Amino acid sequence: MDWSALSVSLRLAGFTCLILIPLSLWLGRALAYARFRGKGLCEALVALPLVLPPTVLGFYLLMSFGRDAPVGSFWAELTGRGLNFTFTGILLASLIANLPFAIQPIQRAFEHVPHNLREAAWCSGLSPWQTLLRIELPLVWPGIMSAAALTFAHTLGEFGVILMVGGAIDGETRTLAIAIYDRVQAFDEQGAAQMSALLLLVSFITLGLVYGLAGRRRWVRG
Amino acid sequence: MDWSALSVSLRLAGFTCLILIPLSLWLGRALAYARFRGKGLCEALVALPLVLPPTVLGFYLLMSFGRDAPVGSFWAELTGRGLNFTFTGILLASLIANLPFAIQPIQRAFEHVPHNLREAAWCSGLSPWQTLLRIELPLVWPGIMSAAALTFAHTLGEFGVILMVGGAIDGETRTLAIAIYDRVQAFDEQGAAQMSALLLLVSFITLGLVYGLAGRRRWVRG
């Protein structure tokens, strides 16, 4: 069993959720409450990372993360390190690839928050920030859980983008998905099956916990 | 430009949406309204197709779609044709791979339908079926649009599963995503960029339309 790959996978999925969910809360909320003409186009734009085949998206990311490309050189100047073939790089790639899964459920959830509850919160003296924390977040919680679950699961399974940008470096960018892929390619079906089972088990437990917790809302319906 | 690949892609994405959305309406609604102990686990199960790397999922599907495997032989007996390397096969694979994207947004949307509106519909004499059509569907519409958009976009970009089950047969299972991948692999970056641009454009327009239409709900908020 490739434990270091599992650890990379879990770290990648964890960090992706950790960064992407707050970001999507902000973006999804903005999209949910905003009313402007080009909103449909904006929403379409958010879904676009999905449309490219992962390897191709990975290819374009590899190109733009390079030290000669704007993104990569900016990052290199900032940190002294490149993006390609580093954990940071695959994390960034994973953030981009997962954006649609994270934003959409959260946006929909915010759209369902009754406006008068926000007003009632303001009238109870809650600042916009407190309103977000104490009223909106609990109400959009199922949406957040959906977003987190989809992001988490998809990051675990993501392969094309990560392989391209990360280069499958042991202990840094080689995820369990890549390891399983390698096993399949090497016709080691038993090894692949074992790792797949492990991956499925870990995900199942994680997701089961997430959904189980999210489902425990006594206040839903009478 | 590979027009036949584009046509396969659009057909695949279209049919996937067409079949998956009604299915997810049924499943997502059942999950939303049901209250049972193992519900969290059920929901986790739905997300699992995401967790496996697409190629690996594809590999397992290839195995189980084979003529000697249960699914494949059942299908062969039914229709006289195999599933692997056919459009039907990749459609089935695409349905499985996209299940999580379709079900989750729809389930969340149904969870937000106020119970008393369904009751009011019943008291207005609407059968459960009419209630679904005239009350619930309009109310979950944004969720359906989210599901359709994610499914559509993801099917266009899906590559690992489709290639594995479909074998890239021209005009039947070779999608635009595969064609783009092949261009990239063949170091024909210009070709890849052109096709990518086309894919992005088509998706952008489709999604923009979808969201634009979905957003035109005059009744949302005062």
Next chain:
Amino acid sequence: GAPIVAAASDLQFALPEAAERFEQETGHALRLNFGSSGNFRRQIAQGAPFELYLSADERYVQALYEQGYTKDKGVIYAIGRLVWLQRAGRDDLPGEDVPLAAVQSALEAHASGASERIALANPEHAPYGVAAQQVLEHAGLWEQTEPLRVFGENVSQAAQFALSDDARGGLVAYSLALAPALNARSEYVLIPEAWHSPLRQRMVLTNQAGEVASAFYQWLQEDERQAILRTYGFSVE
């Protein structure tokens, strides 16, 4: 850590054995990454930390050399061979003299309505795919097989296709056919070398190569090591 070697997928079985022996002899460990040679070429051009690159396609090495990412032009380390691979136990393996008889019979079956596929790697970018195309063209079957062909992304996937229930078989790398993992499940016949242009595989040290990688590079070129490659179905110049 140990230097990373980026190697073409057809070396999946041969190279680990070589690396293990190298470690026994020198005490130096290596990390092996297998994958698409094309992807590796791209990644090396982007500064990937690969020290040795064993490509299935010598043109990629050439290109990297010209762009200045490698120490030199590298050397040919092996020449690949092609086989007809099919599931074991079918009882219809073609004879050595008529390796493409299976393709013929698949074509005949197709004419009568059945559809058993023929798998090969994608000739657009996979070297073994190019060779397979040449073989079929040589036999004058390229056009006819069009409806039966399925393309793997690489030669490994082509082998998976070849062994699936819905395929008659496929044209894949000899090195895969010899792999222990496939031995029990498959049978094969060799394709004459003359039917396609030689699959020359070239390796090269990248600019990042350190001492260990250079040592391995040299080590692989010694005659006795080439025997390992030979047992895995590569011929050597």
Next chain:
Amino acid sequence: MGLRVAVDQTGPIPLAAEFVCQPGELLALVGPSGSGKTTLLRTIAGLYRPQGGRVECAGEVWFDAERKHSLPPQRRQVGMVFQDYALFPHLTAAQNIQLPLRHLPQPQRSEQAEQWLAKVRLEGLGERYPNALSGGQRQRVALARALARDPKVLLLDEPFSAVDQVTRRRLQRELALLRQQIDIPIVLVTHDLEEAAALADQICVLHNGASLQQDAPESLFKRPASPLVARLLDRHNLFEGVVVDADGKRRLQWGEHYLEVADGLDNLPLGEKVTWYLPPSDIVLHRRGRPSHGERENPIVATVSELVVLGGITSVSLSVNHGDMLRFDIATHAARRNQLTSGAVVKVSLLAAGIYLLPGHRVRADAHDKRK
């Protein structure tokens, strides 16, 4: 043949109610907030299934807990106004009203919707979505939607609570007209006892899920079955007395007074403590310097302790010597004319015919509903 409801369960919402409503009759359900009125309406509509009980309407059994039989809401054909309106947010006001009219062809449907809109005084607002309507306008759309259904029974959960008095009067008139046209049972939940008295043929008083008394408004207000009912009906003038013998006649001793009672005293044993009730209309103020009718009946001297002027009516509270408080209303000009002021000493008569002895009840100071 009308509506017969009997419901019985111990939890989670305790219920023990029974009532009947004949076709063409209007039954008002009254009771404190949380007493189960909405739950009972939901039971009739088939939206709530209590553990035990039976609902029958027009000779059909809609619900029978014993036989585990329950007709779905669609087949019960009720017209229901929900307490929180439950308007469909994605349909305009007119479309909301048209929804139960789907059996009609479209032109007729919109015509009827227009008519209903007019009847609830919302002409011209048919194209508005509910979110662009005020609270009372929404409630009226809900009312129109329920009435449009052509129902077998009409269930109205506080249908006028959000509209102003003038509009409410008009809607009540519409409801009264409707009652003449269609011969169905109507169950009305209301908090407004005047509304209940004015509109209902029967009133059923609920408390903690239990039906305490069902009766015609007049008898109910005159003869509450228990002190609790009296209190729930916002009645005052509920006192305790003892049956005594005074000069050979049965009298009700109340503090220092020996009250003459027209009815019911003779059957009671001497020394029995009884609870009695006097409707405010049977308290007669003696006019200054002039005799007035009924003056000889139970004259009582009392002190004005409170005067509340509500337009043309003044509500007077008198405290009698032993501490009890008598309340009644008189016309404001009469109060003025008799120079009623706080602290003034006045004489009133308690009409013997009005005194009602509650059957087997006594007023307990602690009789206080714990559940709200």
Next chain:
Amino acid sequence: MGLRVAVDQTGPIPLAAEFVCQPGELLALVGPSGSGKTTLLRTIAGLYRPQGGRVECAGEVWFDAERKHSLPPQRRQVGMVFQDYALFPHLTAAQNIQLPLRHLPQPQRSEQAEQWLAKVRLEGLGERYPNALSGGQRQRVALARALARDPKVLLLDEPFSAVDQVTRRRLQRELALLRQQIDIPIVLVTHDLEEAAALADQICVLHNGASLQQDAPESLFKRPASPLVARLLDRHNLFEGVVVDADGKRRLQWGEHYLEVADGLDNLPLGEKVTWYLPPSDIVLHRRGRPSHGERENPIVATVSELVVLGGITSVSLSVNHGDMLRFDIATHAARRNQLTSGAVVKVSLLAAGIYLLPGHRVRADAHDKRK
């Protein structure tokens, strides 16, 4: 120093209202459903920004359209009861009430929440989520949440509409107690004119977004500024007359009657048509066979056309010869004693002091509010 509101816009919701509410005062906003009451409260709370206007409270400018200044709702510190309650569904009743108390330490917070729950008579229901509460219980949680806020101004949008009469009375008493403790302006939207009369120091009458009249309840009910106000206040007895000279004295000709009027007639030119109003309390029924006070003032013979008994009070409609309808209330026993029955001919006096001549208005048959 209290609350001063002036709002002005043409659309989408037309508004042209102005009112003042002093600290410690309770101002009732009354008006037909859809007249803009909720919108005005929302404007005060900062949830709605009209195109023009100004809101000032406690010397602070909260909103000034001209200067494009608007304080956010958080900084206005209002306690608001929303018409649809707007309870937080994910918080229990107690947590809902605790939300505006976040400045207090937790133990104190829960203690206060308990106290508020008790004040709105919801002891023991603190742990319930709103979906397990009845309509009236929810409304009371909303009320407690608004009161708990310790606000600078209290905005109550029909806060008692969903609770029964007895509970309502108790809540009104709590509100009255609260008013003695805190010295803030309270704005109450209500449909219940009696409630407005009983609770409010000032009433402001709204129609189609415009404020028609603000006044103390008594003066308002006695002296409505216009027929429209009278109608909105559900007043009847609004008639038309002509100023005439009879026997050298100014009189108001009404049908065949020449009415004596205490005030205001002398300033009017002869022949002027005026609208006049008579509060029901100034109509005095002549008792059978006995003279009664004020009998000589404007005696009128009329026919009883309708009698509605509402408990202790009977509402009487009399039709006079020329077709107008007089309405007033008397005690039910008085009605009985005087043998009032439908069709009976009776004599009443219209007290000269009560007749109020509306300034410069005439009753138009078509004066009918188009918007609801």
